[in-house]
Amino acid sequence: MTWLFVVFFPLILAAVVPVLKKRNFSGSLAGALGPLPALVLVLSGAEPGTYHLESFLLGLHLGFEEYGRLFLLLTALVWTCAGIYGVWYRSADYNPNNFTIFFLTCMCGNLGLAIAQDAVSFYAFFALMTFSGYLLVVHHSTPKAWKAGKIYLIMAVLGEGAVVAGMMIGVHTAQSTVFSEIAPVTATLSWHHPLFWFLLIGFGIKAGVLGLHFWLPLAHPAAPVPASAVLSGAMIKAGLLGLMHFFPLGLVSFSFWGSVFIGLGLGGAFFGVLAGLLEKEPKTILAYSSISQIGLMLFLCGIGIIEAQLWIIGLPVLFLFIIHHGLAKAVLFLGVDAAGYVKKSRGSFYLLLAGLVLPAITLAGAPFTSGSWIKYLLKDMVELSPGALWINILLSLSSLGTAMLMAHFLSRMHMKIADKSLYRPGLLFFWLGMAAAGVSLPLILGLFYLDVPAIAWIEPLIIWSSLWPVVFGAFVYFFFILKKPLLGRQAAENWPDTVTQMEKAWQKFYPRWEKSNLCDPSCGQINFVYLADRLIFGPAGLKVTCMIETLFRQWFVAGLVFVILILLFILMGSLRLS
């Protein structure tokens, strides 16, 4: 029962919200209360066994198993932050009650999939999250939001299709829907098994893997801020969790998929930085940073796939990474909105700045932060695997890039603060609390809760190795890139945006298609009936039918057919008799 309560509590709240009065805090308060049972369950350290509800869906399995506890913790933490912020969040075109309902249903999906232990319920929660996520993305109903929502929905439907296809194949191969029985079976498959392709595409879309990411920088910024925080902080991790459930991490060494993950991961890490540097909108910059960070996580998974024994160290590092990124990114997204409520002259401005800089340098991996810890462990792991030198250089470059991206984000934020002057100390206070928690919690969890290998924090070499990319990155940004804003802007405007390119291609292709013979002009699509009609009523159709008609009018043709028919019947009759 505990499990069911934890997962479905947000849904119960969602059912209550419409009853509450509008323009009242109680509605949005429900959003903050939703993840509470989950948070209590994880933090109480209780170890309830896996729960099995026989008749629900195709047998519901809920439990912690290997990944559930951490993912539930992350999900609950991020949603709590966003929920608390949502209580005070107000903006134009924002309907708190409506928003909270979908916020809660989406939360139910996200919490559920974190602890679902069988493919069917995982998929059910995944779908719930994805489709209620659409409602969050389009909530502001601006043209930008509609465009983002459209791309989000198209990609989501494609992703859902690929996920369910991959899951069917997985369930069929393992003859079981339970994850703990599927993973050992996928470990025995060959690398080119379609299962892996489908799942990489399906979950890759959700996670924002390079090449499948282009919906993400549109959708994450378009949503109201609390929703952006959960989209970037928690929901993209659902894609990662899906990959972790199905790819045989730590069970067998798959050099092909390992290389793919590493390649896509590093590619995404750099692409995110470069694309982010060209953006102006702080939320879009953060979305690109998410693509970059998810790339690094994918890279980590790749190492676990390539060298199965490294996964023992890799998993706790990945856990730390997920918590670290989830919280920092959520705080930063919320900070984008919180920045609208300070006055530049007041002391609160410096508090806000501190609240933004801390998570930013944490992400960049400054000394004494969880970021530096992760980077150190990552390099440590790479030392043990082949091609260490190159990968190490690339990793250092990627931290440099992250530092530059964060510097870019901070400078853009700094410009933004100047134009607003509404002062809301209460909201700022809560946000600062979250920022403090977001920076310190990963450290605390890493030290006392997760099984992360400790490092010598105060050793000069370690401090230096994590300090230089941050300092150098910030230096490069402020003295080279920022000084030449024209260069950046021009590049940004000429940058080929995937979605725009696709739209352009469509606009180019569509008129051509409309003129082609296959297309029915009345509906603009392939119409087989129209084709058939053209064939039948066209000159050829007329000619052939007339020919047949004249042929049959001649008595000897008809007579011949008649005789053949008679003979056929006699033949059939004699066959029957014999």
Added chain:
Amino acid sequence: MNLNFWLPVLVLCSSLATGLIIFFLKEKQSALRTSLNLIGASFKVVAVHYMAYRLLVLGEIHEASFSMGLGFDFLLRVDFLSLMFLALSSNLWLVTTLYAVGYLEGSANRSRFFGFFSLCVAASTGIALAGNLITFFIFYEFLTLTTYPLVIHRESTAALEAGRNYLWYTISGGSVLFVGIVWLHVLTGPFNFTDTGVLEALGSDRHLTLIFIFALLIMGLGVKAALVPLHGWLPVAMIAPAPVSALLHAVAVVKAGAFGIVRVVFDVYGQHFAGYLGLLEPLALVATITIIFGSVRALMQTDLKKRLAYSTVSQVSYITLGAALLAPFSTVAAIVHLAHQGIMKITLFFCAGNIAETLGLHKIRELDGVGRRMPLTSVMFTVAAFGMIGVPPVAGFISKWYLGLGGLEAGQNWVIGVLMLSSLLNAAYFLPIVHSLWFKKPEIPWKELRKSRLEAPWTLLLPALVTAVMSVLACLWADWIWSPLGVARQIAAGMGVYP
């Protein structure tokens, strides 16, 4: 009283007698007519469920047989397969009757309508209960004739034209089916659905003939099951009133065809023998073409009911596809989709009817913002649409899941691709409707055709609500032994194809 004999007869008569009595009622006696209808339908629901209990739990065989001479029997028999179709038709008859009462309130010729409506249900009951091909054929043709007056109910030129179209298709289909059945009986003599392996015993020199007969039977049944290219009548028949379309698409005509195909594959040829003759692959191919083609055509429609009609063409073929795949899971999928497609599609038609009756909207582009005026209807439409796409927690997901697993089990991996493509197409033609219902702003003010306290009369809302809730519960509690899936598994196990 021998229940094993009388129950099937009573179940059949509950709708037959209701229909016949209603013809003699005056147009004004609507209270009497409604109560008669509801009593008949409720009685049938109770009787069918009691029969299901007796069959599945107590293991009783229900059979009523009358000799027609020459060794042919008129045989009513409740076996595992009939049960699903029976339960579907009885339950949905009840809700559709309620809906029809609300829908046709105050319109002309209601006695004729409800009379034929009940007869049509009686025919589909008969199809479910038929224990051999001859009995099946009698009811199959009876169904054709009883649905015709329903299709042309409005008596407009378009309706009459649609009716003519419908008759052309179904009568020719029926005659092809008749030739097939007669030919088969010439070879074998009288046989019942339970006599397994009759055809297998014929010897290998008859195999070519058997293949030919199979093609005839499928062609005959395929007209009603709307297999491409025999589907032409279905979108045209959309002109009928909404309850008729609902019944046509969910229970009676289309399902009768699909059910017939399942019967022929499992109980006449036997799935393994059909597979041995190489008949299943072509059947699967036809089903696949129908699934894709139906969806593509649905995408092009601008009329809501027409889009739903093409969606039916596509969705019903899942049943055929399930029967054509030689695997336990796909058999379960075929049986369970009989019910799932029924409850989901009837919900969609109820909602489309609600919108048309209340606001007078028929075209998809007119639906902008209807969610504000009719939130409940739009919620139910959304639920059913998501079910059709195959998103959990709505019933369609379970069907697709089992069908996909069945395809893999049968070694036909392309089924996954077909399912994916079909789901994408379903999403492509349902999501825009859902989107305009909820998110777009209405361009022109609506006409209010009917005033009521709720968004629509309760008789129009309640049936849709019931079926929508059923479609959600059918997925949420899918693993329960008495859910449609649970029953389908028991049925498949009873047929000896599911472990």
